[in-house]
Amino acid sequence: MIATILTTVAILSGGAPHAESEHPNVVIILADDMGYGDPLCYNGVSKIRMPHIERLAQEGMQFTDAHAPGPLCHLSRYGLMTGRYPFRADIRPWRTRAIIEKGQMTIASLLRDHGYRTAMVGKWHLGFNENGYDRPLTGGPIDCGFDSYFGIRASTDIPPYFYIRNDRATAPPSGHIEANHSDDWSPIQGAFWRAGGIAPDLELPDVLPRFTAEATSVIENHSKAADGKPLLLYLAFPAPHTPWLPEEEFQDQSGAGLYGDFALMVDAMIGRVLAALDDANLTGETLVIFTSDNGPVWYDGDIERFGHDSAGGLRGMKADAWEAGHRMPFIVRWPGKVQSDSTSEQTICFTDLLATFASMLGVDLPREAGPDSFDFLPVLLGEQPDDSPVRRSLVMASGNGTMTIRVGRWKLITGLGSGGFSQPRRIEPVPDGPTGQLYDLQRDPAEQTNLFLEKPGTVEFLRRELERVTSASRSRR
Numbered sequence: 001m002i003a004t005i006l007t008t009v010a011i012l013s014g015g016a017p018h019a020e021s022e023h024p025n026v027v028i029i030l031a032d033d034m035g036y037g038d039p040l041c042y043n044g045v046s047k048i049r050m051p052h053i054e055r056l057a058q059e060g061m062q063f064t065d066a067h068a069p070g071p072l073c074h075l076s077r078y079g080l081m082t083g084r085y086p087f088r089a090d091i092r093p094w095r096t097r098a099i100i101e102k103g104q105m106t107i108a109s110l111l112r113d114h115g116y117r118t119a120m121v122g123k124w125h126l127g128f129n130e131n132g133y134d135r136p137l138t139g140g141p142i143d144c145g146f147d148s149y150f151g152i153r154a155s156t157d158i159p160p161y162f163y164i165r166n167d168r169a170t171a172p173p174s175g176h177i178e179a180n181h182s183d184d185w186s187p188i189q190g191a192f193w194r195a196g197g198i199a200p201d202l203e204l205p206d207v208l209p210r211f212t213a214e215a216t217s218v219i220e221n222h223s224k225a226a227d228g229k230p231l232l233l234y235l236a237f238p239a240p241h242t243p244w245l246p247e248e249e250f251q252d253q254s255g256a257g258l259y260g261d262f263a264l265m266v267d268a269m270i271g272r273v274l275a276a277l278d279d280a281n282l283t284g285e286t287l288v289i290f291t292s293d294n295g296p297v298w299y300d301g302d303i304e305r306f307g308h309d310s311a312g313g314l315r316g317m318k319a320d321a322w323e324a325g326h327r328m329p330f331i332v333r334w335p336g337k338v339q340s341d342s343t344s345e346q347t348i349c350f351t352d353l354l355a356t357f358a359s360m361l362g363v364d365l366p367r368e369a370g371p372d373s374f375d376f377l378p379v380l381l382g383e384q385p386d387d388s389p390v391r392r393s394l395v396m397a398s399g400n401g402t403m404t405i406r407v408g409r410w411k412l413i414t415g416l417g418s419g420g421f422s423q424p425r426r427i428e429p430v431p432d433g434p435t436g437q438l439y440d441l442q443r444d445p446a447e448q449t450n451l452f453l454e455k456p457g458t459v460e461f462l463r464r465e466l467e468r469v470t471s472a473s474r475s476r477r
Contacts, residue, residue: 060332068328071294123238150164180193287332316421345386352375416435
């Protein structure tokens with residue numbers, strides 16, 4: 001009788017009773033170019049207070065050794081979506097064609113095929129088959145498992161700038177915007193964007209709040225559905241990637257300059273998404289993942305200028321083979337399943353989401369799907385200790401043909417230099433000198449002591465493992 005009354009009240013008030021699913025809602029929030037050391041929960045002396053990210057850490061599990069599958073935007077996103085190392089694919093043509101192959105399983109298609117409503121909001125950066133902006137943009141999120149999509153093709157500093165709804169431009173980039181730079185930052189920092197086409201319905205400062213509004217609308221609409229389907233929402237913020245465009249209320253508030261102010265705004269947008277889950281009474285049945293796609297663009301001079309280390313003591317920055325290029329903040333909140341205020345030192349990779357979601361659903365991945373994806377659900381549930389590793393190794397590519405492999409405490413980089421944005425990017429070997437870099441991350445997480453010549457046996461072991469992974473089509477057995 002009471003249940004009938006409550007249902008009647010919900011219907012009369014314009015809402016539908018929410019049918020509970022046996023599987024949780026999944027909300028993935030991906031920041032862009034946020035460093036390991038930006039959140040206070042990863043760096044106790046961070047100048048950037050981000051209370052909503054800190055709340056997630058307090059209410060969930062914080063991973064200290066989680067990695068993007070590559071140190072750049074498109075590399076990272078490809079691995080996250082497909083469970084496949086990006087060095088196995090040709091992702092260079094993303095500007096003109098779709099990178100994910102037709103029929104390739106993604107986290108979205110997996111969950112959709114098992115009863116989920118799937119939505120994506122934000123930055124795609126995995127290509128569309130472009131043949132004019134008055135025609136369908138195929139090969140994007142709608143063709144990769146998402147029921148709905150609202151977003152942009154790439155970063156907010158890479159033209160043309162226009163919104164996409166599902167597989168259509170909401171308006172063509174018929175206008176033109178001039179390039180912009182900030183005098184007191186490097187050429188690729190600050191309020192930087194490139195010249196190019198822009199649509200009349202897009203203003204660069206409005207993109208971040210617009211995506212937040214879209215995401216909260218997805219949550220609100222889902223809460224009104226009575227079909228019992230769980231929700232996958234993949235929210236890919238294009239920030240704090242350049243251009244750094246904090247709204248007035250965040251300006252001069254962080255202590256870390258324009259970048260820190262914009263990171264504060266990102267945190268506030270995350271807060272709105274979490275509030276939408278609270279308001280819709282979905283928090284208790286939702287698995288939330290927060291992470292960033294790759295490291296920050298933050299130089300030694302920025303650390304000296306602001307007293308803030310965006311890398312949190314790690315070496316390097318975005319694009320680098322060094323840890324700051326790809327070791328990411330990674331937080332999972334799942335009420336009733338993941339222990340609150342917990343930490344894991346397990347080495348995991350974004351590619352592992354596919355196998356983990358399959359395990360959550362209780363299904364086996366087809367052999368051809370997620371070739372580099374490993375299940376870390378037991379870690380989330382507190383059933384797998386740190387001395388029982390999720391994955392045998394972690395392999396990725398960075399610039400200059402440099403490969404990186406990680407096995408346990410040991411990390412091998414096959415060239416000298418950063419392989420990315422940090423200088424020196426590349427160093428030519430000298431006679432009798434090292435030809436690569438070997439680091440003991442347990443003793444030397446900042447990668448200051450190259451043990452390449454001192455540990456030839458370890459180097460050889462890692463080279464053999466690297467060859468095993470790269471010569472095969474998969475690392476998952």
